[in-house]
Ligand SMILES: Nc1ncnc2c1ncn2[C@@H]1O[C@H](COP(=O)(O)OP(=O)(O)OP(=O)(O)O)[C@@H](O)[C@H]1O
């Protein structure tokens with residue numbers, strides 16, 4: 001599903017963010033990427049969605065060799081993975097339902113499909129009643145739900161999330177996690193970078209720990225802190 | 229194909245909503261494009277009118293060639309006519325019988341005026357040829373040549389007017405050149421900056437679209453259509469403004485009887501199509517190009 005093989009990433013300014021990392025994530029897994037600040041978590045996410053290119057090594061996503069992707073193929077590749085960010089990244093001039101619909105419009109979905117699927121995902125994230133509101137009229141937690149709805153509306157095989165709860169209070173964060181777990185139960189692979197210790201400990205999922213650009217621990221049903 | 233139509237409908241909808249939701253920027257762009265179009269309009273008005281006025285004057289500037297009485301009664305008229313016709317740059321030549329012209333003139337007079345001509349012979353006026361030239365810049369040269377012809381008594385042309393028109397035309401040519409240059413530079417500069425501002429404000433939006441997996445062209449088209457719409461709206465505003473301001477000037481000038489009759493301005497209803505076409509065309513092109521150029525940078529994510 002997601003396969004990193006001896007991947008290194010050195011940014012243009014010469015900073016070695018990742019140093020020879022390898023891991024494999026199978027279909028349907030739920031994986032936390034943890035580690036202190038500047039460890040390289042976001043870099044991994046950026047490599048998965050081809051926002052950055054790996055300096056060395058190979059990355060396979062969904063059977064596609066990401067390193068071989070040409071520029072004009074990237075949009076089509078990105079449609080197969082859903083992304084959620086800490087800062088939500090909703091289109092400010094579109095309502096909740098228009099934001100979700102946009103993801104369907106770009107893939108050429110018909111109006112009929114859009115009218116059917118958008119309310120479905122919105123009620124899945126519990127926002128059906130706010131469909132006609134604009135992002136700035138919503139709380140952070142609600143905006144993040146919209147972002148999640150948009151990320152999953154095209155049924156991606158992978159959902160990657162970079163600190164999706166970073167701006168939310170613990171309670172709201174748990175609600176978001178419930179939604180993500182729900183999505184995972186339906187078969188979507190989830191990779192989530194986070195600092196939220198309590199969430200990681202509570203969920204008991206696979207944890208990959210990154211420190212200074214290397215993977216220092218990778219365990220099933222792990223906790224945040226080292227419990228050797 | 230069906231997909232294309234579906235996308236196209238979405239692009240149009242996106243363009244309209246983009247225009248409305250970025251209202252301030254839309255207004256700014258419209259103001260800029262409208263100003264540029266009006267600049268072009270002023271240039272068009274001046275050029276069209278100067279051309280038409282100088283044509284009017286040129287038409288009024290016939291060369292009048294008077295024939296001596298010896299030539300007339302010596303049966304030389306035909307040969308003089310042939311000799312004139314053999315010259316280059318002639319457009320038309322008509323013969324005017326002096327007696328007939330005299331009668332025509334007298335017809336238009338009242339009794340008091342007629343009394344002055346009492347007792348004068350009917351052949352008071354010489355016969356003449358009225359010649360029009362293809363271009364007034366050739367008037368002088370031809371006049372000189374005709375003077376050499378045997379049997380020609382005198383040649384009249386309005387030399388001062390001719391020289392004047394020639395210098396005005398030269399002036400307009402210079403003026404047009406500089407206006408076009410200034411117009412192009414100013415519009416390119418202002419428009420690219422305004423659109424850049426618009427797109428910069430929406431850079432985050434473009435980034436998000438790319439994250440979701442929109443292709444470059446899917447992102448670009450609504451912007452381009454938006455640019456075209458801005459251009460067309462500007463064209464309409466510029467057209468309405470041009471119409472009302474120009475008509476006001478036209479009315480003011482044509483009421484002023486002190487201006488001689490061939491300095492007659494063109495009426496807007498005779499030239500509106502030139503404005504409609506160049507405004508709409510240029511507005512749309514400027515809008516589309518502006519959008520296309522300034523969005524290019526932000527698509528590289
Ligand atoms: N575009 C870039 N150019 C240069 N260096 C970068 C770039 N992006 C990230 N880095 C560097 O790479 C290192 C890893 O960054 P990354 O964003 O992956 O960390 P992170 O684990 O996500 O940290 P955080 O938990 O604070 O989000 C950092 O030292 C950062 O400064």
Ligand SMILES: [Mg+2]
Pocket residue numbers: 041042043162
């Ligand atoms: Mg990060």
